[in-house]
Amino acid sequence: MSSYTPLRISTVKPNRELTFDLYIYFKETYLKYQDSGSSIETEKYGKLKAQKIAKFYITEEDEPKYQKFLDLLLADTMEDPNVSVDEKVNMVDGACSTAIEKMQEQPESEMAYKMTNTAAKSLRQIVEKNPEALKKIFGKKVDDADLVIKHSLNVSALATKLAVKLNLKSEDIDNIAVAGLIHDVGMTRLNKEDQMLFKKDKDKFTPDDKRIYGLHVKDAMTVLKSKPWVNANVMEIAMNHEETLKGLGPNKKTKLSKSEMIISLVNSYDKTIITTGCTPKEAMKSMMIDQVGNYELDIINKFKEVLISEGLLE
Numbered sequence: 001m002s003s004y005t006p007l008r009i010s011t012v013k014p015n016r017e018l019t020f021d022l023y024i025y026f027k028e029t030y031l032k033y034q035d036s037g038s039s040i041e042t043e044k045y046g047k048l049k050a051q052k053i054a055k056f057y058i059t060e061e062d063e064p065k066y067q068k069f070l071d072l073l074l075a076d077t078m079e080d081p082n083v084s085v086d087e088k089v090n091m092v093d094g095a096c097s098t099a100i101e102k103m104q105e106q107p108e109s110e111m112a113y114k115m116t117n118t119a120a121k122s123l124r125q126i127v128e129k130n131p132e133a134l135k136k137i138f139g140k141k142v143d144d145a146d147l148v149i150k151h152s153l154n155v156s157a158l159a160t161k162l163a164v165k166l167n168l169k170s171e172d173i174d175n176i177a178v179a180g181l182i183h184d185v186g187m188t189r190l191n192k193e194d195q196m197l198f199k200k201d202k203d204k205f206t207p208d209d210k211r212i213y214g215l216h217v218k219d220a221m222t223v224l225k226s227k228p229w230v231n232a233n234v235m236e237i238a239m240n241h242e243e244t245l246k247g248l249g250p251n252k253k254t255k256l257s258k259s260e261m262i263i264s265l266v267n268s269y270d271k272t273i274i275t276t277g278c279t280p281k282e283a284m285k286s287m288m289i290d291q292v293g294n295y296e297l298d299i300i301n302k303f304k305e306v307l308i309s310e311g312l313l314e
């Protein structure tokens with residue numbers, strides 16, 4: 001029996017020839033929905049969306065074909081002036097979410113890592129070129145099941161923007177974008193009960209909570225690190241995403257590279273909003289008070305400038 005990989009339907013465009021079989025999951029079974037070589041009609045596609053069907057499935061054997069399909073689709077779409085920013089954001093969101101989900105399920109898969117790289121490139125492209133993209137990404141509402149994925153997208157997009165603002169090298173910006181997408185992949189390796197810590201306010205952590213939560217930065221990364229296709233810089237940034245200059249992270253580092261500081265700061269900002277339910281404005285305010293000493297002041301200030309210029313503090 002073959003195993004199935006979920007993909008977001010926003011990464012499959014109607015009226016475009018499919019190079020793989022598409023399945024849907026219905027009543028505990030995978031049903032063939034569309035054959036390779038055919039394409040989904042616009043009306044049919046619209047119906048799926050109206051029914052709130054967010055995922056298709058492909059067989060594991062078809063993954064390389066899907067990856068190629070998606071690469072081409074993104075390349076065609078992102079540069080197309082006739083495609084709305086909304087549509088582009090949806091597609092990039094879908095590509096990132098599909099990649100992160102695959103990464104969560106199979107961090108050891110080369111395909112998962114490749115997909116994450118492609119998705120991160122498109123994410124960088126869209127936030128760099130479209131002033132309204134970041135706000136659209138942040139504005140998306142998701143249910144609890146997708147919370148870590150949504151957070152990873154937020155962190156990647158915002159950290160990329162901050163890295164651009166701080167004039168980091170292009171290669172570093174790319175690495176930050178990928179690290180942002182994968183940094184919390186280890187969260188889903190914790191058992192269901194411990195995963196709830198993701199939504200718990202850090203100030204309310206017991207010593208046990210802190211120890212268990214700290215595990216998520218290494219779990220998936222240890223699997224990934226040994227793979228020849230994995231970028232060592234990306235790994236460093238991802239593994240140190242909870243570190244601060246005061247040495248409060250699980251790895252107790254007190255020296256951080258610029259890239260590490262960017263991811264950690266953006267991560268902490270987005271986590272504050274998730275765990276306390278505060279507004280972006282309040283999160284930024286508490287950052288200016290509580291996080292001084294954890295990050296260089298210049299980076300905090302530049303981060304605030306990014307949020308203002310992106311319209312995220314309104």
Ligand SMILES: [Fe+2]
Nearest residue numbers: 183184241242
């Ligand atoms: Fe984390």
Ligand SMILES: [Fe+2]
Nearest residue numbers: 151183184267
């Ligand atoms: Fe995170």
